Amino acid sequence: RKEVEQDPGPFNVPEGATVAFNCTYSNSASQSFFWYRQDCRKEPKLLMSVYSSGNEDGRFTAQLNRASQYISLLIRDSKLSDSATYLCVVNDNTPLVFGKGTRLSVIA
């Protein structure tokens, strides 16, 4: 199966910081993209879908660059509660292909 690559981190940032994660995918034919959040010892939960024009949901912004085959997630004004692992997910003609995740720790 095709690959999805993420920097595993951890990213340790202070509260209020802005942090960005990138993810690259290998299948140029991939059609849809997602970011999931996984808390320690819990199941992954959908954070946001990534649309070709980019999309924003509060403090979170996702962008897609098809030419370079990467997806990004930007978190502004980080909160302690943002500490989690963020999974990049690509629709590779289903089932979805999951990256291994990037761990974020927001520090007070």
Add this chain to the structure above:
Amino acid sequence: DGGITQSPKYLFRKEGQNVTLSCEQNLNHDAMYWYRQDPGQGLRLIYYSQIVNDFQKGDIAEGYSVSREKKESFPLTVTSAQKNPTAFYLCASSPWTEGETQYFGPGTRLLVL
């Protein structure tokens, strides 16, 4: 209350024993999936099913078996052939429309005694 349920939350397996993990969904989703997650690792696909009475192997199917007799249910059996079964097992479902996301159950932790 719609969603995906998995049971049990923790399961202990003895050497040579088969164990079955339950996964039920009431979302009317066509597709269901089983993943395995090891500490600090990503999700690896074990099996998936697009419709009732049909399923396909994922990336790490050896030592596992599944059935899909009902749309709502997709149980996973970890057989004695799986030599390293200790992991976090996650079940997911999706509507099986291209581009649709997957929704996960709370998971089952399997430990070998």
